[in-house]
Amino acid sequence: MSKYYAKKDIYSKDGRLLLASGQEISEKTLLRLKSLDCAEAIELVLQNEKGIYEQDIEESTRILKDNLNSKGIKYYEDASSIATKILYESKNQPWWIYINTLSNYVNWMYLHAINVSVMSIMMAKVRKLEILNEIALGAFLHDIGKLMIPKNIIQKPNKLSDIEMMYIKQHCDLGVSMVKDYNLNQIILNIISQHHEKPDGSGYPLGLQGEDIPVHSKIVMVADAIDAITSYRPYKLKKDLKTAIEELRQHTAKYPQDVIDAMSSLLL
Ligand SMILES: [Fe+2]
Ligand SMILES: [Fe+2]
Structure with a gap:
């Protein structure tokens, strides 16, 4: 039997929440939605749960996909x-609450988690890890500590003050503390705590250097x-992607060039 899930929160015409995002919808509820003539709601329903994530x-x-060569497409x-x-x-899993909250807290943080995860898996495959x-999971979770940082700092449209920057820099340790009991x-x-370290020691939170930063953290970085x-x-x-790669190539001490090579080998 087909399973149905709400792709987004679904509201009635008078603004009542009928179904929350991700909630399973029984055949009976689906029929009821149809009888309510809730056309918009029906469009928001997908036939299988995996399809929701594939679509995201x-x-x-x-x-990213538009900029890949044939090897890149396969990867x-x-x-x-x-x-x-x-x-x-x-x-x-218990960490689902954080992945789910990312999309509700600030939507681009959820899109960012997906993009970073997919790119990281591709680079790891090039490196035959x-x-x-x-x-994949480390990359999805890498910025969850930002859920503990006030939204007005995350969303600030101009330069952060020193104190605001100090808050932001805590997101790595906060992220680790949020999942520390989940085995x-x-x-x-490592990925959550080290993705802002830099090979020249200028990163945070610990200022790790070179080989002290493992390859998986460098990939997510x-x-x-x-x-x-x-x-x-x-x-x-x-x-665009090419400009991004060129910018990172100019900072040879800050970004591991062999990891950048792994990404650029997949691009047009
Ligand atoms: Fe981060
Ligand atoms: Fe990030």
Whole structure:
């Protein structure tokens, strides 16, 4: 039997919440929605739960997909099915609340988590790493600590003050503390805590250097930087993927060039 889920919150014409996003819809409820002539609501219903995540991934990675060569497309397809599986399986895990909250707190943070996850899996595949699931989940969760930072700082359209920057820099440690009781693999915890470190020691929170930063954290660091340059943010204009790669290439001490090579080998 087909399963139905609400893709978004569904409201009646008088503004009452009928179904919350992600809520399973029985055949009976579906019939009732149809009888209410709630055409808009019907459009928001998908036939299977996995399809919701496939669609989220498809929508948020459109720019990336348009810039891939034939090898990149193949890697993208594998990466997006791993990302879909990890999202789907996370639904029954205690950290789901954080992934779900990302989309409701600030929508571009959810799109960012998806993009960083898909790009990171692709780079990890180029590097022939066998920890793709861990990298996928670590990337989805890398910025969850930002859920503890006031929205007016996250969304600020101009330069952050020193104190606001100090708050932002806490998101790595906050993220780790949010999931510390969930028995997550150390690779995932590393990604959350280390994705703002830099090989020259100028990153945060610890100022780790070179080989002290494991490859999985370096991969998410690069994916995070690429997506931050190529996506919408309230405080800047977005640039294209090629420009992002060129910018990161200019900072040879700050970004691992071998990881950037892995990404550029997949681009047109
Ligand atoms: Fe971050
Ligand atoms: Fe990020």
